[in-house]
Amino acid sequence: MLTYPHDTPPEHGTLREVAPGIHWLQMPLPMALDHINLYMLEDDDGWWIVDSGMALGPTEELWEKIFAQHLGGKPIKAVIATHWHPDHTGMAGWLCDRWRVPFYATQGEYLTGLVYTRAAPEHFGWTNEQHQIRSGRGEEGVAASRKSMGGAGRITRPLPTSYQRLEEGSRFTINGQRWRVVVGSGHSPEHACLYCESLNVLISGDQVIPRITSNISVSGIEPEGNPLREWLQSHERFLEVLPDDALVLPAHNLPFYGLHHRLRHLIEHHEDHLIALEEACLQASCTAVELLPVLFKRELDDNQIGLALGECVAHLNYLLHRGQIARTVDSEGCYRYRSVDDTLPMRLRKRNHEADVEVPFQV
Structure with a gap:
């Protein structure tokens, strides 16, 4: 059973503290799933941003509002990406350039993000075409897939030109609290979740969401891939290495308790x-x-x-x-x-x- 400590999300352009030094904010998305949850971690001498929102609509304006009203005189000191998808990294390059701060990501996510955000329709090759035909969608699917090639780059500011690598087990200290990287795969290549044992808080990104299931897809880039195996293996491992009573801060929907229940439900699904x-x-x-x-x-x-x-x-x-x-x-x-x-x-x-x-x- 899942329980939710908050009934409603914070208004756009505001922060809500959900655990000591951990602040929740939302940015709008122009789709059926109309929001993304982002998090800001307050340190002694600045703020760490976890995920950045999509480079569309009022996102930049909302970030500027937060900077003007909620930083308490402290600067931004780092940006972390859980994974490469545009709603998570769309504004990462802009944030890093604006504050001249480092960008943290796993290697798999950083390099995959570079590939997808720099792709263009002319990069649609015969293997992509064959994948659509093999799947049974025919020429209609080929045309739609060709048109969508390069879409990620249209909603992502150029990614930072360098990064600091996160890996399974990477650790860092923020505001005296130790955080550990727990990597999952399947939804994306090397998704970084962040767990703080002393606060018993998990920033889960898209790896664990309470009310929707993350898309697990095979595309023409890796048509013989087996991401569902990676996804299921990740969830089985999370059951072993993460406590059931952690406060889970997901990228979508509301923060919740009941991690193991949700992991088992996703596996069974x-x-x-x-x-x-x-x-x-x-x-x-x-x-x-x-x-x-x-x-x-x-x-x-x-x-x-x-x-x-x-x-x-x-x-x-x-x-x-x-x-x-x-x-x-x-x-x-x-x-x-x-x-x-x-x-x-x-x-x-x-x-x-x-x-x-x-x-x-x-x-």
């Missing part, structure tokens, strides 16, 4: 999707596009189809790597999947699988 896909491929070979209704109930628009398809392929690749489904190429160049594991009838759950009511979010 994906395991349920996996067995539902196996069952759907038992009677006939299916393409990834044909399998979307197994995972998502609602009709999907073009942007949502891209996210949903990436999620579906991530689950199919996981099953493929486990040897529970097989894959062939049909006459139109599409991958078709069929179940091959003889133990499936014994593993099928007694209750019926329910596809997600919510559409996939880009978080």
